[in-house]
Amino acid sequence: MRNAATLIVGPSWVGDMVMAQSVFNFLKRRDPDRDLDVLAPEWSLPIVARMPEIRQGIASETAHGEIGLAKRRRIAAELGQRGYDRAIVLPRSFKAALIPWLAGIPVRTGFRGETRFLLINDVRAFDRVVLDQTVKRFVALGLEAGETLPEVLPDPALDISTQNQANVLRKLGLDAERPVIAMMPGAEYGPAKCWPHEYFAELAGRLDAAGYAVWVLGSAKDGAAGDAIAGASKAVNLCGKTSLEDVIDVLAACEQAVSNDSGLMHIAAAVGIHVHGIYGSSSPKFTPPLTKSRDIHEMGLECSPCFERECPLGHLKCLKDLRPEQVFDKIVAKGR
Numbered sequence: 001m002r003n004a005a006t007l008i009v010g011p012s013w014v015g016d017m018v019m020a021q022s023v024f025n026f027l028k029r030r031d032p033d034r035d036l037d038v039l040a041p042e043w044s045l046p047i048v049a050r051m052p053e054i055r056q057g058i059a060s061e062t063a064h065g066e067i068g069l070a071k072r073r074r075i076a077a078e079l080g081q082r083g084y085d086r087a088i089v090l091p092r093s094f095k096a097a098l099i100p101w102l103a104g105i106p107v108r109t110g111f112r113g114e115t116r117f118l119l120i121n122d123v124r125a126f127d128r129v130v131l132d133q134t135v136k137r138f139v140a141l142g143l144e145a146g147e148t149l150p151e152v153l154p155d156p157a158l159d160i161s162t163q164n165q166a167n168v169l170r171k172l173g174l175d176a177e178r179p180v181i182a183m184m185p186g187a188e189y190g191p192a193k194c195w196p197h198e199y200f201a202e203l204a205g206r207l208d209a210a211g212y213a214v215w216v217l218g219s220a221k222d223g224a225a226g227d228a229i230a231g232a233s234k235a236v237n238l239c240g241k242t243s244l245e246d247v248i249d250v251l252a253a254c255e256q257a258v259s260n261d262s263g264l265m266h267i268a269a270a271v272g273i274h275v276h277g278i279y280g281s282s283s284p285k286f287t288p289p290l291t292k293s294r295d296i297h298e299m300g301l302e303c304s305p306c307f308e309r310e311c312p313l314g315h316l317k318c319l320k321d322l323r324p325e326q327v328f329d330k331i332v333a334k335g336r
Contacts, residue, residue: 003035005055007079007105009089009096010040010048013188014244014263016134017044018270019290020090021156023138024053029154030142039079039099046245047267050158060099067095076102088141089120109141134287155290156270158248165249172241176253178213179335182268184259185229186222186239190309192281193260195319197228203258203324204233210332215254217247217264256331265289274334276327280319281306295330297322 006027011017017040024036035055038048041062048057061075062068072095080103087100089110097119100108109122117123124141130149131137139153169175185200187193204214214233216226220240230237242250247264251257252271259265259275261282269275269289277289279298283305288296298304304318311318 002083003033004031004086005035005037005082005084007082007084007087007100007103008036008038009060009087009091009100010038010044011090012041012044014044014047015261015266015287016090017047018156018158018263018266019135019287020138021051021053021158021270022135022154022290023088023090023142024051025154025156026139026150027142028053037082037084039075043244046243047158047248049245050160050248052159062095069098072098073102075099079103080105090138090141092126094119111137111141132285135290153290155292156266157272158267158270160252160271161245161249164245165253168242168246168249169253172238172250174215174236174250174253176213178211179255180213180215180253181207181331182251182254182257182259182273183214183216183229183235184218184222184257184262184264184268185216185225186218186264187260187262189262189282192306192308192311192316192319193262193279194225195260195278195280195322197225198232199322199324200225200258201229201232201235203328204229204235206324206328207331208234210328212255212331212335215250217242217250256334258327258331261287269294276330278319278322278327280304280316281308281311283307295334297327297330 037056039058042059045057061071076099084105086107087105089097092111092113097116101119108120110120111126112123214235216229216235216237218239222239226237226239229235251268256274257268269291274293275289276295284296299318299321301318
């Protein structure tokens with residue numbers, strides 16, 4: 001006799017996928033014998049594979065924003081044979097709810113939104129005041145109807161592969177003889193989330209003089225930022241040279257991380273290193289790094305958080321007024 005199983009439709013952003021582990025952990029603690037599978041974009045499956053709560057990650061195969069009805073019908077037909085008795089749809093879009101409905105999963109839980117009345121039959125009210133953080137919104141969908149959020153939510157904790165870590169460090173010619181500070185200068189959302197590259201570079205120079213090594217991590221899109229930081233310091237630019245799976249293990253070899261509010265910041269938190277989160281247009285009240293080992297760096301200006309991709313006032317003071325020496329002092333204090 002096979003275990004009862006839940007299909008969870010996962011989010012489309014790196015940081016959100018990491019934060020979603022909190023609801024996976026919550027569900028597994030509540031019902032250890034229930035199998036949990038995650039339907040998610042293919043790029044995110046390496047993250048899902050590092051979550052011990054999840055039996056299987058399943059590629060959704062559709063691009064961001066793509067309807068892809070034929071693809072969704074085919075995937076639904078396959079999933080309909082697996083005997084799921086419940087689906088939890090974390091995104092609030094119409095498209096995200098299609099596959100569980102097409103698969104005939106009897107209970108389909110999700111928030112009210114985008115005219116999903118037929119697709120979602122266990123509809124939950126979306127209260128922005130109570131659910132004031134992304135992680136709370138995810139965990140709320142794992143509760144029974146009418147149940148209140150627990151006071152303490154589980155933090156994400158990704159598995160580390162020490163074997164892959166050793167292989168990647170050797171391949172990239174890296175060593176951790178000195179304590180390593182990771183820097184993540186990118187943010188997919190937009191420039192209003194990005195601390196100036198020259199500030200990262202100045203910080204890297206200060207850290208080198210203080211006895212730290214600096215590794216710059218990011219996607220190929222962040223290559224120019226990595227080049228700018230490495231060109232003005234002794235930092236090693238790894239942008240575009242690591243897979244998402246590798247990044248998890250590389251970050252776990254670091255002592256601390258300095259990051260914009262980005263997906264890699266949340267990965268750093270989930271591998272257990274100390275995180276310095278830099279916030280400009282976004283807010284640590286909404287998407288904080290989910291770890292107790294953290295320092296939040298923000299200016300708290302009257303105009304922030306604006307949640308815009310680019311500074312609507314044109315001055316970006318929320319980031320430019322946050323000086324490298326402020327972050328440096330926190331890093332050194334934590335490393336003592």
